[in-house]
Amino acid sequence: MTPSLHSPTSPPDYFSNCTHCGFCLAVCPTYQLTGDENNSPRGRLRLWSEEAAGRLPQDEWTDFYTAECVGCLACETACPAAVPYGEIFEHIRHEHVATHRFSPKLPLRLAAAAVAYPALFNLAMLPARLLRSAGLGVHRFLFPGRPAILKSTAAYAGELMHRHRPTGPRVAFLTGCLMEAAFREINFATVRVLIENNVQVIIPGGQGCCGAFQEHTGLDGVETLRERNRRAFGPLEVDAIVSNSSGCGYALGKTLPPDKPVRDVLAFLGELNPVRRHRAKDDATRVYVDLPCHLVHGQKAPGIPANVLDATGYRWELAPNAKDCCGSGGVYNIQKPENARAILAGKSAFLNEAEGSPVILATSNHVCMMQWHSAGATGLVTRPYEVKHLIQLLDPGEDFSIPPASPQS
């Protein structure tokens, strides 16, 4: 007889995959923080399944332990039985919000409503762009950067495409909501890096938030957002759909059909062997690379390709425990700031003693960048360091040209 693997379709079935082995405990940030089995994936699955089976009445502690989960998905990587924890968690969280067992904080609810209207969200975030552009760090999450105030990534990409006329693979780029509204300079850098590597960049009109915001908060509306992106990306004939934020890329990946895989922009560049940046010989910069959970545990990527990291021209190494969560968890650092800070404290301690001048903490997800910036802004890290998206370390700047193709290629 050929063994058939489970293909769960409804939540009660999901639970049966868990054999209670406990391998998830070792990688769960909230179990490590509290030492409480209920605050682990195995514990939460047990709470949800006991409640679903009618053996455990609704209990505020179930609500509490559910809300405690960061959603980092490290447990999915550790799980030998392939329990689709993220999917179950998302389902339960949505149910808890719908039945008022859990209520996301007001600013998050407002933001979740706003991201459904990109133009409105862009307008609402104008002060953030202005403040960042003026070099005013007024919030612990607002890492420094100089975003364009009015010009969109789509307009910018159009200009560069016209100017440089790349001839290589065609990609459709997900610009994201918060990324576009607040951290647009990273999108601009992404466009430059892609075009410098002879990639044709298309910014599909009509695209919108990937839905991760709704997934993280458990609020309604995720399907509307997904449907909009299915319409925007689905019919395109491109070589790849790319995202520069691992969380958004993971969410869009769940939205589009399997024949339209969403690639992380760094993994995509890895296949092209990107143009290398050259640094001065005596450059003492050290780059510490942290791997976003939604890249390694969500998208199940092995990491960020070494040739891409080498192409930054800097001396780099992985941050200690690079595959562990930094505590950002989408909006976890807003929902559960104390836990998020405790998780970050463990992750970021090494920076105080890290070699290099300057020191750069580089990652590939803007919410992780926000969290890492807060380590300095709130005193966990007391020495100066910069937080960068890795694509920014490959950025040729405004004045670049596409290098002629080498004979081998």
Added chain:
Amino acid sequence: MISPVKSSLEHQLKALLPRGRVLISAAQLAGYGADGLGYKNHLPDAVVIPADAEELAGFMCGAKALGVPVVMRGAGTSLSGGPVAAQGGVVVHTSALKKILEINTEGFWCEVECGVGLNDLDAALKPYGVFYPPDPSSGPVCTLGGNVASNAGGAHCFRYGVTSNYVLGVEAVMLDGSVHCFGGPAGGRGSWREDWKRFMIGSEGTLAAFTRFWLRLLPLPEKVWTFRATYPDLKTTEAAIHALVAHSSYPAAIEMLDPRGVAMVESSQMACGLPGGSFMLLVEIDGPEALVNARVEAVAEILRHAGSQDVMFSDQDEIRKKLWKARKASGGLLGQLSPSYVVQDAVIPKRALAEVLQLVYDEADAAGIRAVNVFHAGDGNLHPNFLFDSRVPGELEKVELISKRLMQRVIEVGGTLSGEHGIGNDKSAYMPLVFGPDSMRLQLAVPAAFNPAHQMNPLKVFDNRHFIA
């Protein structure tokens, strides 16, 4: 609503644990109902998480007066029901006691708290060029407290031996709060006769609460070679095992996956090209580089001579990982195949392997239960896994009946109940199959000496070991 009795218990526990945590609501207890045997559920009345060793000792001072059972729990990965409250009471979760107190490379020992994770200890030891050999598969998460309590083994215990070979000393707190050292860093320096340390190891939480251990370390082997071979039948596989065991190369591990295990791996995303219907052997040798390198060809030749046509071996970490893949993946794949499984832990004389395996197949097939065998072939430690669905009425009973028949035969051929998982409450019913009434009476007197009312982990090891308040 919390009953007045519970409320009083909560009050007492909070007084005993001013800094730690006390869990009392139904939803706080649910996570503590089971161990690695997820389908057997026994809810405690409360769970406490002491903040540190001092608080655990303080809790033990007042534990007797609570008048309820006390059950120690590490990471809850046990496969015997050891850390569950079979008779209710308080589960003591040692998750906060995870300090590695000393690594002494001159004396080749370390001192650790009971909640230290096994692989965390390994990672901490590695930079010093030393290691702690026992390696149960739950290493990424299991704790040393659980390892000592169940005298854990692992794949490499064929040569290195089990946990008891590496425990120099145990610090244990009795129910009256008294702290005793059985052995110590140099061995034999505790307050008890050195040999009585063995009472503690494998006692499955029935005697005392462990707080810390002194463990013996070994130098990391310079070189490791991993071999993988497949065989068309059990006879040739057995020939290979016997030849390996008798050879002077003295493998560290000899692991086996039966054809049903091979089929499971090959039809999954973990497929690695093993021939259908084959038995897979996984062998490892380690030690000083020159010595081990000189033995590689001899081991490969033994594997070939016994009848394998596809012997593969390597000393490269990446390739070794690939050779181990089928063996390592098999445990998790069971979970993908079936909602529940029972893994037995019998140890048999190697000459009885074919007969006992056949019994497993016959019984499981007759009952319509899938069985997969993944085990430590070198020391005859069988792990037949019976896959079932605990939600289907009657399935658990079928599996229990098969297990019982298997155990009876294991005893008849001169084997025993458990190699490394412990008895817990999963195998306690089989104890009388191995031990006569006199032996049972004397063995029961041991926990009774330490806690006369059997307040520590009642109903474990002996199924008539009730706590009477």
